[in-house]
Amino acid sequence: MMYFYRQCPQGHYPYKIQPGDTLIHIALRLDKSVSEILSANPGIDPYNLRVGENICIPACPPNHRPIIIQPGDTLYQISQTYGVTIESILEANPSIDPNYLRVGQRICIPAACALR
Known part of the structure; x- marks a missing residue:
């Protein structure tokens, strides 16, 4: 079929x-x-x-970008790469376990706020 x-x-x-x-x-x-x-x-x-x-x-709500977790990724490293806080990543992805990111998992990263 x-x-x-x-x-x-x-x-x-x-x-x-x-x-x-x-x-x-x-x-x-x-x-x-x-x-x-x-x-x-x-x-x-x-x-x-x-x-x-x-x-x-x-995928992700407006003003968010999807990323795929790669081997070795941590929330700290991701937050530094995208210029956002760990808290904002967790807020955008309430179902993820911050201590166990799965390789291949798709998460949403909020847009970084412009510094004044």
Whole structure:
């Protein structure tokens, strides 16, 4: 069976449904809520996800940039790189564990405030 490729709007990224996926598992794995995923994908049946189907996952709110955690990354190092506080990163990503960043995890970094 062939599925149409879902074009994701700006601020979203595609995710391909894998065998065994449920919206709850996807939401937990990607640090999103089920309602956020449903809002980004009108018309999908949450009880009948099709393996191979692409859905759109919200990336970050306005004035935030997504980054992917790399080996060796720490919140301190990320805060220094992007000129933001550790607290602002945690506020933008309430579900992350600051002591255990997962390689490949996508987090949102708030825009740095201009110094006066």
